[in-house]
Amino acid sequence: MRLLWATDLHLEFTDDFLFQRFLSLLASTPCDAIVLTGDISSGRSLKQHLLRLASAVKSTPVYVVLGNHDFYHSSFAQVGAVMDEVCATVEAPNLNELGHGEIIPLGEHSALIGHRGWGDGRGGLGIGSDVELNDFRLISDLHSDTKRQLFAKLKALGKASANYFRETLPKALAQYNHVWIATHVPPFECAAWHEGANSDPEYLPHFSNVSAGEAIREIAERYPEKRVTVLCGHTHSSGTAFPAPNIRVLTGGAVYGSPRIAAVLNPDDLAEWNAPGTHR
Numbered sequence: 001m002r003l004l005w006a007t008d009l010h011l012e013f014t015d016d017f018l019f020q021r022f023l024s025l026l027a028s029t030p031c032d033a034i035v036l037t038g039d040i041s042s043g044r045s046l047k048q049h050l051l052r053l054a055s056a057v058k059s060t061p062v063y064v065v066l067g068n069h070d071f072y073h074s075s076f077a078q079v080g081a082v083m084d085e086v087c088a089t090v091e092a093p094n095l096n097e098l099g100h101g102e103i104i105p106l107g108e109h110s111a112l113i114g115h116r117g118w119g120d121g122r123g124g125l126g127i128g129s130d131v132e133l134n135d136f137r138l139i140s141d142l143h144s145d146t147k148r149q150l151f152a153k154l155k156a157l158g159k160a161s162a163n164y165f166r167e168t169l170p171k172a173l174a175q176y177n178h179v180w181i182a183t184h185v186p187p188f189e190c191a192a193w194h195e196g197a198n199s200d201p202e203y204l205p206h207f208s209n210v211s212a213g214e215a216i217r218e219i220a221e222r223y224p225e226k227r228v229t230v231l232c233g234h235t236h237s238s239g240t241a242f243p244a245p246n247i248r249v250l251t252g253g254a255v256y257g258s259p260r261i262a263a264v265l266n267p268d269d270l271a272e273w274n275a276p277g278t279h280r
C-alpha cells in the first residue's frame, strides 16, 4: 500500500503548463491512494482544478481536506456545496472529501481519517497577535466587526475539528494500530514550522490548531500501544514533530506556483516512523 501525499498545491497560482506537468507526475507516480491536505486552489477555481486532478489519476482514490485558501472569494456554505457536487459527479467517482465520519482502511493495520481543521487563534500570542490574514477579508464567514468577534469564530472552528477527532479517532484506534489524520493546519504549535524553526508567536494563533491537538493528544494517550501520524501543511515549511511518544506530525512544505508531491508513504510500515518517506 502506497499513500501519495501532497499539500498546499495552490493550483490557483500555477500556469497551465506547470499544472499539466504536475498532473503527469501524479499520474505516473505509483500509488494506491492520494491524500491532499488543503489549499488545493481558491474558492473560484477549486471545482475545475479538483475535477482535472481526479480525472488525471483515473481510478486512484483521492481523499481531500480543504484549507483556508480553498474558501477564498467564497464562503463555507458555497464551497461545501461545490464539494458535495464534485464528489457526487460521475466525472470524478474517485474523489472523496474527508470530514464526514469516514474511516478509510489503508493497509492491514492502518486507516485514514481527516478534517480540515483551522488556525484556532489559541496558539502563540492568541488574540494579542496583530497578524492579519487574507482569510479575514476573503472568506465571507470571517468578516467581523471586532477582533474579539473574529477570534471567537476561529476558536469555534478549531473546536469543531477537536469535536470531530474526539468522535472519530477513538473508533479508528479501536480497530487499527496506526491511524493517519489528514488536516490542513498543524494541530500542535511544535509542528508549525517556519524555515526549520518554530513559527513566530505572532503567527502561531493562525499557524496552529491547539484545540485539535488537545483532542488528538488526549485520545492517543488512551492507546499507548497504537500510533497516530498527522499529515498537514499550511505553514509552507516542512518538518517532523513528535508531540507525544505515539504521535508524529509531518508538516509538508510548499512553494506558490510549484506544486509538488510531499511524500509517498507506506502506512503499515512502522520502520518509517522516524524517517518518514521523502517529504521535503
Ligand SMILES: [Fe+2]
Residues within 6 Å of the ligand: 008, 010, 039, 067, 069, 234, 235, 236, 254
Ligand atoms: Fe497554503
Ligand SMILES: [Fe+2]
Residues within 6 Å of the ligand: 039, 067, 068, 069, 184, 233, 234, 235
Ligand atoms: Fe493554508
